[in-house]
Amino acid sequence: MTTVFISGLGLIGSSLARIIKQGDTDVTVLGADPNDDTSQFLLAQGVIDDCTTFAEGSVQADVIILAGPVSVITTQLAELATLSLKSSVLVTDVGSTKRQVMAAAKLVQDKGIAFMGGHPMAGSHETGGRAGRANLFDGAVYFIVNGTQRLEQRQLFQRLLAPAQLRWVTIDADEHDRLVSQISHVPHVLAATLINTAADELKNDPVGLKAAAGGFKSTTRIAASDPTMWTAIMLSNTEAITSQLDAYITNLTTIKAAIAAGDKTTIHDFFDQAQRTRQHLDHTTEEG
Amino acid sequence: MTTVFISGLGLIGSSLARIIKQGDTDVTVLGADPNDDTSQFLLAQGVIDDCTTFAEGSVQADVIILAGPVSVITTQLAELATLSLKSSVLVTDVGSTKRQVMAAAKLVQDKGIAFMGGHPMAGSHETGGRAGRANLFDGAVYFIVNGTQRLEQRQLFQRLLAPAQLRWVTIDADEHDRLVSQISHVPHVLAATLINTAADELKNDPVGLKAAAGGFKSTTRIAASDPTMWTAIMLSNTEAITSQLDAYITNLTTIKAAIAAGDKTTIHDFFDQAQRTRQHLDHTTEEG
Secondary structure (H helix, E strand, C coil): CEEEEEECCCHHHHHHHHHHHHCCCCEEEEEECCCHHHHHHHHHCCCCCEECCHHHHHHHCCEEEECCCHHHHHHHHHHHCCCCCCCCCEEEECCCCCHHHHHHCHHHHCCCCEEEEEEECCCCCCCCHHHCCCCCCCCCEEEEECCCCCHHHHHHHHHHCHHHCCEEEECCHHHHHHHHHHHHHHHHHHHHHHHHHHHHHCCCCCCHHHHCCHHHHHHHHHHHCCHHHHHHHHHHCHHHHHHHHHHHHHHHHHHHHHHHCCCHHHHHHHHHHHHHHHHHHHHHCCCC | CEEEEEECCCHHHHHHHHHHHHCCCCEEEEEECCCHHHHHHHHHCCCCCEECCHHHHHHHCCEEEECCCHHHHHHHHHHHCCCCCCCCCEEEECCCCCHHHHHHHHHHHCCCCEEEEEEECCCCCCCCHHHCCCCCCCCCEEEEECCCCCHHHHHHHHHHCHHHCCEEEECCHHHHHHHHHHHHHHHHHHHHHHHHHHHHHCCCCCCHHHHCCHHHHHHHHHHHCCHHHHHHHHHHCHHHHHHHHHHHHHHHHHHHHHHHCCCHHHHHHHHHHHHHHHHHHHHHCCCC
16 A cells, blocks of 8 residues: 655646556545645545645655645755654655755755655646646656655656656756756746737737737747746746747847848748757657 | 639638638639649549639639739739739738738729738648648638728628638738737747747757647747748738837846846736736637
8 A cells, every 4th residue: 555645736736646546546645735625626526535734644655746836845845854754755746947846855865765856747727726637747758856766766656657658757957947948938938928018019909819810829828827836937947047038039139130131041941940840849749 | 603713722722712612502613723733632622613724713703812922912913914804803812911912902903803902810830732621710810901892792702701700800901910910920930939949959958859748839839830931921021020029029038137136026927917818818719
């Protein structure tokens, strides 16, 4: 019998619970969330076996999954260092950035508790435990940042999530944070800037955004995400995000100059390169 | 019996043919395309009733739809002015920008031929006649720029496309070009810049773009579009595009500074505004 405790039953935490309950039946999933409605809903649905508090869930667990935002994860790591956990417990997290989490994890690692960083690369513009689903991560990359976990602890964790058919990728915290900045954090800033700029530029236009077709909606879809979570991400990965935004602004300024100059060859090369890279992306990843 | 001639059987032209064939059975659709394979495929599928040349199709038609790129449309308008068309013919187009087209249309209007500008606000990152489909425009905005058409000609055209349940919006050419720049042309430049910048920034990263999740794919989907078409659009709507790119770069530079400064309130307001605008967009348009 394995007891898993998930702290934070939002989109990610509740989806992990659903996946774990799909697999090995000899697993008890305990859950805790600041929103008691969500916890009760998930309990009624059988997604978790019991609701508990952070301290009670932690001391009973063989695997502790910290599934809140990074700011909560770092606070909880400090709290875990003060509790009497099982000596064989594995603590892991799902935080969107890994440098701050790995630094905070030193507190529990210094107590001899095994910690392994984690980050499933999926999500949605939806939030909350009711939006979670077992197939949220199907075929997605799940980043592992090695900490002090033993091999069999990592294997146990991967076995628990086996139903999701994840692509496990080991990465170091610095590389992780630069990579997710480029493929997730920067795109969120760009999409939000686009929708805000478009709304402002078209505020006196009688037709305005109502005429937007699928392309605009697709490009700005992630701008509907939770502002509090994304503000926290900006504050926890500032250096990578601002440096990559600088590179983006430089490239955008260059192509803008080519458009202003009517430089057909440069413009065509730019769109051609983009088309080839984007088409290649569809061929190397699971979904389109 | 109405004869419709569609010049250009790509994604848009072939989809219009499919829609027209879904409606009134008393319509003959003639088609011409530089790609004879596409024409033969569409003929075999019954999407068009006959293949023809530009001149032959034009002189037989009650409605002529110019469905090529803007550069081709302007050339064809000049050619139409030299042909003996039916006196009751309506000439219309589907070009992505309208100022150049309306200026070129003066040539046919001066001969007493009715011209009406048009632009259906849908599309796809796919191209070509085989990718066309009758539901490509379902519920989409179809812009009309009034030219010299008579009311019954516009009504005939709208009746031909009735199966697509379009939202007809009358607009002037200048407003049209500013609006589509903001909701279509600028987003294409931004998405292409993102994929090119990300590929460059991650070129030495062993994981790289392969880890991209749905958000990145959605944000960059339109970057897979045809480079030749998008180069032509940049050259035909330069002023609106570069001016709106300037506004975008200014706003992006402002939020980048707030992120660099850790200005939580400004960052939160920025994402909050974006979320509200994007959610509102889903509620005011047909699809999510």
